[in-house]
Amino acid sequence: MPVTAVTTDPESLTMTLVAEVDAPPARVWRAFTEPSQLERFWGPPGWPATFTTFDFTVGGRAEYAMTSPAGEKARGTWEFLSIDPETGYEVLDSFVGDDGRVDENLPSTRMRYTFEQTASGSRVTNVSHFSSAEALDQIVEMGAVEGSTMAFNQLDQVVADLREYALGKGTRTEILDDVHVRITRLIEGSRDLVWRAHNDPDLMRRWLLGPDGWRMTVCEIDPSVGGRYRYAWAPEEGTEGEEFGFDGETLLSEPPVRAVTTEHMTGTDFPSTTNDLSLYEEDGVTLLTLLIEYPDKETRDMVLATGMTDGMEASYGRLEGVLAA
Structure with a gap:
């Protein structure tokens, strides 16, 4: 399984996920920047994602919905804050309602992805920054640790030749x-x-x-x-x-x-x-x-x-x- 650790730090108001992937950074970069690839793992098993918008430019937006087996939708949006080709990017991740507007009752998160070369492939590090301890606790209570782990553990079959x-x-x-x-x-x-x-x-x-x-x-x-x-x-x-x-x-x-x-x-x-x-x-x-x-x-x-x-x-x-x- 790719995920090696998921940790939370109440002092720095962060949640950090680390995954080791048996593929070069260029291939992992594709998995995280092409909607058809993201849809294969962005969302835990049973809640696959569909990206309806993906403007991969600084200031651009991505919009997606994860669909449960019963047809329920969990919608989200990214605003791309910075892009460093093949090494990482940063987004503002927000929950949205069916009308496409940001849900102010749920916390937005600044997320940074970093892709590094390793001896066996790549290391993916995802650091999520929260505005308060309450926001961090709310996301953890919603199952973010378990959901992120199950989602990212699907990376192996995404980056491999089928x-x-x-x-x-x-x-x-x-x-x-x-x-x-x-x-x-x-x-x-x-x-x-x-x-x-x-x-x-x-x-x-x-x-x-x-x-x-x-x-x-x-x-x-x-x-x-x-x-x-x-x-x-x-x-x-x-x-x-x-x-x-x-x-x-x-x-x-x-x-x-x-x-x-x-x-x-x-x-x-x-x-x-x-x-x-x-x-x-x-x-x-x-x-x-x-x-x-x-x-x-x-x-x-x-x-x-x-x-x-x-x-x-x-x-x-x-x-x-x-x-x-």
Whole structure:
């Protein structure tokens, strides 16, 4: 994980984040100065950012919104105060309302980014300056330390070549905290095709099967927000197991980039999870990221113990075959 430390200093009224990144400063500079790159990590998992304005000049402004799985928006703006090419820049960071005006009830922060060469790559230092101890405490209580850490820990996959980053790794499962798990898989194929394969019932029946020996018996999808879906699987003759299925509701749909759904095991009183799917395309391949939020640690551990990752890898392998055809 890139983040090595996040510290607060009530005397100097600062919060400092330090991250070590396995990439040269020029590549890290791109990640922090190109909106399409910033959108991949500016915001913790589950709250990705969209930059609607990015005037990277002294006196210019950037405007962004982070969107929760339920569609809630947290909006912010930067005013660029100084820019030192490839070594750092400084902004005035403010919260804004839906009308685009600065929210005077929340503190604005002067933030300085510094990018330094190291023996293994780069060091990113982010120092946030607050106007008072109360403003610092308010931001910390809002979860700034945890949120910044989770956001910046996504830097590795942003600065890496996707093919090299995912080569030979298949489906990867990362436990982020007690209730969040992140699944990633690089898919050979365009984002549009991967999105279609997740929303076209005829295509889904060809790949979303889990381990060999199973068939999909039900695939009903309404991908619109508020729409319902239902999937079911049954074992082929000679395969052990009992028929099972899932149902849920679409909470957010932003084709072909992001879809958020609930997931409930049909016919049980098990609590639902929230599944946040996002797709990012680069050089003809698509990075699929699935962020799963469980109701508690016990449910998380129970699901992981079923061999979920292996079943997903079998399905994603089939998906690549379907896309190639």
